[in-house]
Amino acid sequence: MKKVIGTAITAGAVLVGSVCLTDTVHAEQMQDVQEERAQVQNNLSDAEAEIADVMAELEELNEKVDSTNEALDKNKQKMNETEEEITQTEDEVAGIEEDVQVLEEKIVERKEVLKERIVSLQENGGNISYLEVIFGSKSFSNMISRMSAVSKIADSDKKLMEQQEADKAELQEKKDDRQDKLSGLQDMKVELEGMNETIVAQKEQNEADKEELKKKKQNLNDMKAELEDKDSSLASIEEELSERRDQSNGGSSDNSNAVASASSSNSSSADSSDDGDLKQLSDNTDKGSGQYSSAIDAGFTQTGTPYVTAGKGPGGFDCSGFVSWAFGQAGVSIPSSTSALQSVGSKVSLSNAQPGDLVFFDTYKTNGHVGIYLGDNKFLGAQSSTGVDVADMNSTYWSKNFSGHVRRVQ
Structure with a gap:
């Protein structure tokens, strides 16, 4: 679930307002x-x-x-x-x-x-039937003997067959x-x-x-x-x-x-403003942000520094606070909120991006996350999960959320 943040606060309305505002x-x-x-x-x-x-x-x-x-x-x-x-x-x-x-x-x-x-x-009585056994007897006792033998054989046969079944x-x-x-x-x-x-x-x-x-x-x-x-x-x-x-x-x-x-006192006011002030660098307009190697170098010194909500100092950073701090080390004053940073300098395409340009990602809202482009689709920023670290814009998460918005600080 990603809620769309409502009213956008533009950089000019928030940070460039002069002392003559009513x-x-x-x-x-x-x-x-x-x-x-x-x-x-x-x-x-x-x-x-x-x-x-x-x-x-x-x-x-x-x-x-x-x-x-x-x-x-x-x-x-x-x-x-x-x-x-x-x-x-x-x-x-x-x-x-x-x-x-x-x-x-x-x-x-x-x-x-x-x-x-x-x-x-x-063998005893020949191949004879039951009657032949009786009538073929030589004597009465022989007949009884023959009849008894036949009876026993018949009983035995019957029992054997019954047992078999x-x-x-x-x-x-x-x-x-x-x-x-x-x-x-x-x-x-x-x-x-x-x-x-x-x-x-x-x-x-x-x-x-x-x-x-x-x-x-x-x-x-x-x-x-x-x-x-x-x-x-x-x-x-x-x-x-x-x-x-x-x-x-x-x-x-x-x-x-x-x-x-x-x-x-426009010049002196800009130099003495805090990280939230917007300062357009007219002296560097034609040079492009690619020359701000000192900002990148300063950023790398903070690698591993934990992510801290609203952090703007070396002890901890949020994404916009880190970018503002790094450029501040190069003598360049830029705002410390993504709402203001998305309007700073001039817009360029990713194909023309140079080291030092600002790249934005659609996280909780359009252009809700910002980092410093390093070249080769890499950027340095304060990530909520890893702190200050180099991230790959080709990774699934960052490629999905890259807004296409790139600003060149001038």
Whole structure:
């Protein structure tokens, strides 16, 4: 979320105003600054509230990620157990098939026994039927003996056949039971695999959402830093306007004397002004800002100095405060706010930019961040995340936010 800052305060209206401005003009300028500052502070509150919301969403996503990880672990454990049970059941089915083979062998053996018994009977009584066994008896006792043998053989055959059928039925039932179990386990495995794919997809989506929220949080933090920088700059402007108003009211008895005094001492007034004063360098108009190597050299001495909101001194800088300080070390007085700096000197294209030119970026607002161009698409500036450092305009963040606005101090 990037709030658009409302009313822009132009450099001439804020920092070049002369001592002849009326109380009404001062009041209007002060009102404009205060209104813009109020809007900035509202945007700051919105940014902080959204950062809090993002933090809450991140916490919720972390819980979801943990939950999906736990679900994946449980699902994996269940899959492993199911696969083990499938293997065990397959082994049982294989064992039953072996039992069937053993039973078939026993059946063959039983048939052989029956065959041997019949052969034995035939050897004793010939190839004869049941009646022939009776009527072929040599004596009554022989007949009884033959009938008993036939009866025993018949009973034995019946029992063997019944046992055979019972064994077959038992094995078939056992096999069917294991096959049903195996089929159920295989269906469960398919279902678990589908669940695993769904959980993995949820996890990936949660991770992707988490990365997006992290980027959003970083952008919000960057915007917050820029808004804090803007608020501090507006506070400085507000203070300068208050000082100018006091000077205007107490420095002269009438406006005509103030105008005459300002006209006769223009050069000395510019040299003695603080970092917020606007000074056009007429002596260097044709030389271009590329010659300000001393400003760049001074800037490099502060590499690593932390970013400090509204910082204007060596102990800490904001972006515009650093640029103003560096040029001040080269004897060049320029404003210390981005609102004023975006109008200083003359505008040039990036293709014609020289070391020492000012480059601007659209951060919390149009031209909300400024740095000193070094050449080769590099610039030196006070960055909210790294302090005074060299940044690459080709990087994703800076290339996206580069406004195309370049000023040559003259």
